[in-house]
Amino acid sequence: MRQPELPAGIAAHTGGRPYRENGTGKSGARVLMYEDLVLKIQPSSPRNDREEVMLRWLEGRVPAPRIVCAEDADGLHYCLMTRVPGRMACDIAFLDRPELLIRRLAEALQLLWSVDLAGCPVRRTVDVELAEARQRVAAGVVDVEDAEPGTFGPGGFGDPEALLDWLESNRPDSAEGDVVLSHGDFCLPNILLTENGLGGFIDLGDAGVGSRWRDITLCHRSLRHNTDGTYGIIRPQVKADALLDCLGLRIDRDELRWYLLLDELF
Ligand SMILES: Nc1ncnc2c1ncn2[C@@H]1O[C@H](COP(=O)(O)OP(=O)(O)O)[C@@H](O)[C@H]1O
Ligand SMILES: [Mg+2]
Numbered sequence: 001m002r003q004p005e006l007p008a009g010i011a012a013h014t015g016g017r018p019y020r021e022n023g024t025g026k027s028g029a030r031v032l033m034y035e036d037l038v039l040k041i042q043p044s045s046p047r048n049d050r051e052e053v054m055l056r057w058l059e060g061r062v063p064a065p066r067i068v069c070a071e072d073a074d075g076l077h078y079c080l081m082t083r084v085p086g087r088m089a090c091d092i093a094f095l096d097r098p099e100l101l102i103r104r105l106a107e108a109l110q111l112l113w114s115v116d117l118a119g120c121p122v123r124r125t126v127d128v129e130l131a132e133a134r135q136r137v138a139a140g141v142v143d144v145e146d147a148e149p150g151t152f153g154p155g156g157f158g159d160p161e162a163l164l165d166w167l168e169s170n171r172p173d174s175a176e177g178d179v180v181l182s183h184g185d186f187c188l189p190n191i192l193l194t195e196n197g198l199g200g201f202i203d204l205g206d207a208g209v210g211s212r213w214r215d216i217t218l219c220h221r222s223l224r225h226n227t228d229g230t231y232g233i234i235r236p237q238v239k240a241d242a243l244l245d246c247l248g249l250r251i252d253r254d255e256l257r258w259y260l261l262l263d264e265l266f
Contacts (some may be wrong), residue, residue, distance in 0.1 A: 004030065004041060007073040010080050014039060024088070024189050025203070036083050037068060044077040051205040052079070053121045058207075061115050062181075063200035086199025090188035090226040090233075098238045101193075105219055106246040108191055108198050113212065115181040122208030124184055126175035126262075129210075130168060133265040137164050147264045160265055167265075172258040174213045182210030187222035213252070217259035219243060 006014065014034060022031040022038075029042035042048065048070075058064045065081035072078070087093060094101040136142055142160040144152045157163040183190070184206025192199035201207075223240035225231060244251045 007071045007078055009069050009071050010078045013069055013080055038081050038083050040079045042077055044072045044075055047205045048077040050122050054204050054207045057121055062111055084192045084200035084202055086192035086194040088189045089191040089193050094193060095235045095238060102242050102246050104193050109215055113180040117209050120209050124182055124206055124208035124210040126211060133164055136265055137161050142265050151264050167262055172255050174211045174255055179209050180212045182214050183207050186215035186218045188226050213255040214259050217256050220256060
């Protein structure tokens with residue numbers, strides 16, 4: 001793909017430098033990788049603003065990109081940030097070392113949970129997410145085709161509104177209190193690991209104060225999908241449930257199910 005035309009403030013940093021386009025993400029954003037910088041281009045939205053507020057707040061708290069320059073132009077948002085070291089947690093080099101991978105992911109979660117929430121500028125609690133889900137359902141923007149098979153249709157929910165009603169009347173135990181710093185999209189491609197430990201977190205548009213089980217659930221699903229052939233790789237030796245053991249938590253299928261279903265509305 002050809003180099004997009006960039007706003008002047010961004011081009012001042014990247015102009016003429018070589019880059020590689022990264023096709024990993026599923027959000028539809030364009031991600032250009034420079035030697036030590038990354039440019040993410042996506043439609044302007046309040047989510048981008050939240051991400052930038054969070055990235056600024058996260059500085060010095062957990063490893064994450066630092067924003068070098070951010071601009072909106074013609075309905076697009078351009079975020080130029082530092083490049084986080086390491087490889088994605090779904091890299092074969094980690095999938096082939098299940099114990100190490102799961103220990104690193106558990107440590108990454110525990111690092112987030114150790115952060116003092118005082119002054120955290122974004123809330124993504126169950127109440128906030130249900131309210132946003134309600135708006136999305138009303139606006140008809142939930143993509144039922146993108147859901148896990150069986151979520152909607154025979155044996156599943158009739159439509160997104162029915163799912164939302166069920167979520168609202170079956171709030172999980174974790175919805176009441178017990179909040180932590182939550183990544184919001186804790187899947188393997190958004191966690192970069194080095195040989196020595198955590199490289200950093202990326203893709204933090206949904207980060208904020210939230211439930212512990214929100215991240216556990218997405219990490220558990222991502223461990224399954226990155227090893228069961230969903231993305232073309234099969235590694236049965238990676239056991240998603242081992243994440244809970246490593247965290248010293250009981251496997252609570254009700255919590256896992258509730259947050260998985262909530263994610264189907266986003
Ligand atoms: N700041 C960064 N440092 C290193 N790699 C990055 C950075 N931002 C994005 N990437 C790479 O690009 C991929 C897609 O970017 P991401 O922000 O996760 O997009 P999406 O929202 O589409 O998932 C990531 O999985 C990672 O491999
Ligand atoms: Mg991503």
